[in-house]
Amino acid sequence: MSLLVIGTVAFDAIETPFGKTDKIVGGAATYASLAASYFYDKVNIVAVVGDDFPEEEIADLNKHKVNTEGLQVKAGEKSFFWSGKYHNDMNSRDTLVTDLNVLADFDPIIPESYQDCDFLMLGNLSPQVQQTVIERLKNRPKLIVMDTMNFWMDIAMEELLATIKLIDVLTINDAEARQLSGEYSLVKAARKILTMGPKYLIIKKGEHGALLFHEDHIFSAPALPLAEVFDPTGAGDTFAGGFIGYMAKVGTVNFNNMKNAIIFGSALASFCVEKFGTEKIRDLSQDEITARVQEFVSLSKFEI
Amino acid sequence: MSLLVIGTVAFDAIETPFGKTDKIVGGAATYASLAASYFYDKVNIVAVVGDDFPEEEIADLNKHKVNTEGLQVKAGEKSFFWSGKYHNDMNSRDTLVTDLNVLADFDPIIPESYQDCDFLMLGNLSPQVQQTVIERLKNRPKLIVMDTMNFWMDIAMEELLATIKLIDVLTINDAEARQLSGEYSLVKAARKILTMGPKYLIIKKGEHGALLFHEDHIFSAPALPLAEVFDPTGAGDTFAGGFIGYMAKVGTVNFNNMKNAIIFGSALASFCVEKFGTEKIRDLSQDEITARVQEFVSLSKFEI
Numbered sequence: 001m002s003l004l005v006i007g008t009v010a011f012d013a014i015e016t017p018f019g020k021t022d023k024i025v026g027g028a029a030t031y032a033s034l035a036a037s038y039f040y041d042k043v044n045i046v047a048v049v050g051d052d053f054p055e056e057e058i059a060d061l062n063k064h065k066v067n068t069e070g071l072q073v074k075a076g077e078k079s080f081f082w083s084g085k086y087h088n089d090m091n092s093r094d095t096l097v098t099d100l101n102v103l104a105d106f107d108p109i110i111p112e113s114y115q116d117c118d119f120l121m122l123g124n125l126s127p128q129v130q131q132t133v134i135e136r137l138k139n140r141p142k143l144i145v146m147d148t149m150n151f152w153m154d155i156a157m158e159e160l161l162a163t164i165k166l167i168d169v170l171t172i173n174d175a176e177a178r179q180l181s182g183e184y185s186l187v188k189a190a191r192k193i194l195t196m197g198p199k200y201l202i203i204k205k206g207e208h209g210a211l212l213f214h215e216d217h218i219f220s221a222p223a224l225p226l227a228e229v230f231d232p233t234g235a236g237d238t239f240a241g242g243f244i245g246y247m248a249k250v251g252t253v254n255f256n257n258m259k260n261a262i263i264f265g266s267a268l269a270s271f272c273v274e275k276f277g278t279e280k281i282r283d284l285s286q287d288e289i290t291a292r293v294q295e296f297v298s299l300s301k302f303e304i
Numbered sequence: 305m306s307l308l309v310i311g312t313v314a315f316d317a318i319e320t321p322f323g324k325t326d327k328i329v330g331g332a333a334t335y336a337s338l339a340a341s342y343f344y345d346k347v348n349i350v351a352v353v354g355d356d357f358p359e360e361e362i363a364d365l366n367k368h369k370v371n372t373e374g375l376q377v378k379a380g381e382k383s384f385f386w387s388g389k390y391h392n393d394m395n396s397r398d399t400l401v402t403d404l405n406v407l408a409d410f411d412p413i414i415p416e417s418y419q420d421c422d423f424l425m426l427g428n429l430s431p432q433v434q435q436t437v438i439e440r441l442k443n444r445p446k447l448i449v450m451d452t453m454n455f456w457m458d459i460a461m462e463e464l465l466a467t468i469k470l471i472d473v474l475t476i477n478d479a480e481a482r483q484l485s486g487e488y489s490l491v492k493a494a495r496k497i498l499t500m501g502p503k504y505l506i507i508k509k510g511e512h513g514a515l516l517f518h519e520d521h522i523f524s525a526p527a528l529p530l531a532e533v534f535d536p537t538g539a540g541d542t543f544a545g546g547f548i549g550y551m552a553k554v555g556t557v558n559f560n561n562m563k564n565a566i567i568f569g570s571a572l573a574s575f576c577v578e579k580f581g582t583e584k585i586r587d588l589s590q591d592e593i594t595a596r597v598q599e600f601v602s603l604s605k606f607e608i
């Protein structure tokens with residue numbers, strides 16, 4: 001029994017109205033595996049970096065009990081690098097640099113020791129690579145969660161649709177749900193997307209929370225209203241990692257557990273945005289997480 | 305003990321992607337009093353119309369037990385008329401026509417029989433007129449709820465701030481909360497607005513629900529995800545009317561009752577948008593309302 005996270009492990013340079021960073025460690029698999037590690041202790045990652053990636057960063061993942069046996073280090077190559085600048089509203093950003101580097105020909109090799117995978121998180125990557133991972137697992141995991149983005153809808157819709165067919169939970173934002181379905185109403189969009197393969201759809205709405213769709217059921221999760229959003233980078237990956245980490249912990253896949261998983265994922269994401277990059281989610285205590293989850297409870301509870 | 309609603313009673317002509325109407329009856333006081341009437345049976349209105357306003361429409365308000373003694377009918381004058389066209393996303397609209405007519409010199413006269421007012425809903429009107437109503441009530445109501453909009457912030461900020469000082473609950477949308485406070489973060493905006501007079505602030509976020517702020521407490525209410533929004537006109541007024549109608553029914557002003565009032569108000573608003581104008585909220589049963597409120601409960605409930 002283990003949880004496999006696939007995605008980028010990379011460098012980011014981020015500028016927000018609050019400041020800017022040099023190259024710091026980021027990447028979907030970094031955020032997601034760190035978040036998952038607070039709930040589950042058999043988290044494996046598959047990713048690729050160049051030999052410019054600091055060994056102490058890998059050691060820090062290991063300290064969080066994230067197994068990096070599947071992290072390929074390519075000699076003489078450079079790690080994926082993304083740089084972006086957020087606008088004042090923090091809801092939109094400009095990409096300044098995208099250097100694929102090692103990611104350009106990433107072949108996701110699954111170590112034999114990872115083959116007991118029950119829970120699979122496909123972080124945002126080309127849908128072709130995501131599909132390859134599914135194919136290379138000898139047994140179909142109990143739960144496959146996939147994150148993707150508008151970029152793949154623009155340039156690889158066919159591959160995306162083929163991969164979506166194979167998964168259980170799709171996590172996208174509201175604009176992406178509209179793009180993928182061609183429907184403006186999120187209810188209609190969800191109905192359509194749930195015929196494309198996934199049994200569950202999570203629509204992330206940032207500061208407005210998230211919606212979970214399954215058959216005819218809908219769950220609306222609040223977002224924690226925050227005085228400051230310092231840096232939104234990685235919030236979606238952190239959400240997804242917290243979500244699947246919690247699911248792996250409880251073990252049983254059903255709508256009620258997914259509702260709670262969304263709350264735990266949202267709680268982790270609410271920490272993530274409080275500092276630059278992965279800083280805040282490297283150093284959380286279980287008490288802090290429990291207290292934050294209680295804030296979500298009191299935020300949305302009413303008795304009629 | 306009674307509930308007083310002040311606002312417009314007017315004509316609207318509405319165009320949405322689903323169709324367009326001729327002149328139909330609208331206005332903040334119409335929506336709000338109809339919504340309130342499902343929870344409370346002593347609803348009084350103060351408003352003004354011209355003699356072009358159909359008597360049967362007044363009779364229909366009376367059929368809903370809305371007392372129209374304070375509805376002034378100006379001989380030889382015309383009722384307020386607004387015409388607007390919604391964009392495809394239904395979240396934005398263009399105003400095509402605004403004919404103030406009788407509204408231009410509206411003097412809100414409070415009938416003596418309304419002076420037992422415990423709950424006061426100040427529908428969207430000039431803040432000067434809203435303030436006059438407060439001054440003309442011999443006893444300060446137990447709860448004063450005020451709705452306003454960006455228009456008054458643009459042209460009458462000083463009067464608006466003077467009126468806001470006198471009230472208990474302010475209902476505005478997220479853009480208006482940002483404009484009024486000069487803060488982008490809604491948490492910071494709320495903190496600032498709660499120093500301006502109101503003890504409670506409701507920020508309406510349309511399809512994303514609503515936030516209630518009071519001291520250090522926040523309640524996040526979901527919106528019902530709808531397959532079709534047919535016509536959003538009056539949804540905010542219906543929300544406010546349902547909110548204060550429920551508060552008048554339970555009688556006690558506290559945070560928990562307000563949370564429920566927001567759910568009931570949201571339920572009424574979710575009906576409102578299903579048809580053009582006031583059509584849907586003229587003909588609801590208590591069973592329909594109860595069932596809709598239950599949808600809000602199951603939408604947002606989780607057990608951690």
